[in-house]
Amino acid sequence: MSKQKISKKKSIRRAKTMTEVVISLVLVGTCGFFVKNTFSNMRDVEASPYFDQTDIEVTTPTDTTVPDPNQTIYESSQVNTTDKFRGDLVLVNEQHQYFGGDEDLVSITDMNYENEVSCYTAVDSTYTILRHVYEPMTKMVQDFYDKYYNDTLIIYGSYRTTEFQQQLYEEDLAQTGDGESTRVAKPGFSEHETGLAFDFTESVNHDYDGTGDFEWINKNCYKYGFVVRYTEEKQRLTKIQNEPWHFRYVGIPHAYYMTTNNLCLEEYIDLVREHPYDKDHLEFSYDGNDYEVYFVASDDGAEKTTVPVPTGTRYEISGNNVDGFIVTVYKGQKPVVEEAPTKSFDDEDTDAEENSTEDTEASEDSSDESSDGEDY
Ligand SMILES: [Zn+2]
Structure with a gap:
């Protein structure tokens, strides 16, 4: 083997070694680049705002309860605060004036x-009543007629304007010479001004006392939404003497509850107040229907009062004419779709003055010694 050959082999080996070194250096350099970049990227990451926080609350969903489909869901309804003076459950008596209008x-x-x-x-024809009271009143009398074939009933007291009540009051003062009437409700304080009340007489003796055939009416009127408003038993609370002829519309559930529990409206309004929205509601059933009743105080400083009402269920709101609203829930019933009001006849004649037909009630019981008023 010649020297030249040996040196060629050596140079090839050297070149190989050099190539390996270069490749190695390139690899190391590449790795170094990536490592460097990685570190510099890490430096770019902003510190977590929770980095120093040790009290992070970790919440895991634990509430797996399925909502009860029978559970009532409530939503907020904004009601005009002054509407506490309106509705089927307004309490009108010598202490609580009626601020009506637009009946x-x-x-x-x-x-x-x-x-x-x-x-x-x-x-x-000047004797008027609230539109929605006409139907239950008529149904009651029709059912009475179908049972006894007695068609002698006459409405001789119904809606009165405050002006007409004033006239009755002044006539009574003139008649008695007293400074204050104990027989006629002061103007603004008679239930008749609400359009929710009416008086019966009958065409034979002109003396409806709720006896004989008529006992059926006084016993069954609650089924139509009416209560006998003034009884002797409750005179100390109502301040009105026994008036078996005077009926007041409050709606079926309330009439049922008041009648079966022997409560006058004064007592019932107090009872409902003890069942505010955020406490136990007054619950009862009648004629296959379940009812829930609760009270919401009016927000007297504000134009609107927030009244919680059930979602997707029929309900009614009435003022109590004292301090708030009464919500009646018709459980399990769909909300009533309001029909467009239909004016079925010309009611120009509902004017107050035309109601000035002599009120036969004035002749009732004038000898009564009671110091309490008569509900003229
Ligand atoms: Zn009356």
Whole structure:
């Protein structure tokens, strides 16, 4: 082997070694680049705001309860605070004035004519009542007629304007010579001004006392949403003497509860107040229907009061005319879709002054010694 050959082999080996070194250096350099970049990227990451925080609350969803489909869900309804003076459950008595207006009234005789109702009548066409009270009143009298074939009933007291009440009051003062009437409710303080109340008389003796055939009406009126408002037993609370002829509409559930529990409206309003929204509601059933009743105090400093109402369930809100609202829930019933109001007849005649037909009630019981008022 020649020297030249040996040196060639050596140079090849050297070149190989050099190549390996270069490759190694390149690899090391590449790795170094990536490592460097990685570290510099790490430096760019901002510190977690929770870095020094040791009290992080870790919440894991634990509430797996399925909502009870029978559970009532409530939502907020904004009601005009002054609406506490309106509704079927307003308490109007010598302490609580009625601030009405805009009552939706119908003439009883006009409605009877239109609906071909002949089992009862009113003194004349100026006798009016709230539109939604006409139907239950008529149904009650119709059922009474179907049972006894007695068509002698006459409405001789119904809606009165405050002006008409004033006139009755002044007439009574003139008659008695007293400074204050103990027989006629002061203007603004008679239930008749609400359009929710009416008085019966009958055409034979002109003396409806709720006896004989008529006992059926006084016993069953709650089934139609009415209560006998003034009884002797409750006179100390109502301050009105026994008036078996005076009926007041409050709606079926309330009439049922009041009648079966022997409560006058004064007592019932107090009872409902003990069942505010955030406590136990007043619950009862009647005629296959379940009811829930609760009280919401009015926010007297504000224009609106927030009233919780059930979602997707029929309910009614009424003011109590004292300090708030009463919500009646018709459990399990769908909300009632409001129909567009239909004016079925011309009610120009609902004017107050035309109600000035002599009120036969004035002749009732004038000899009564009671110091309490009569609900004229
Ligand atoms: Zn009356």
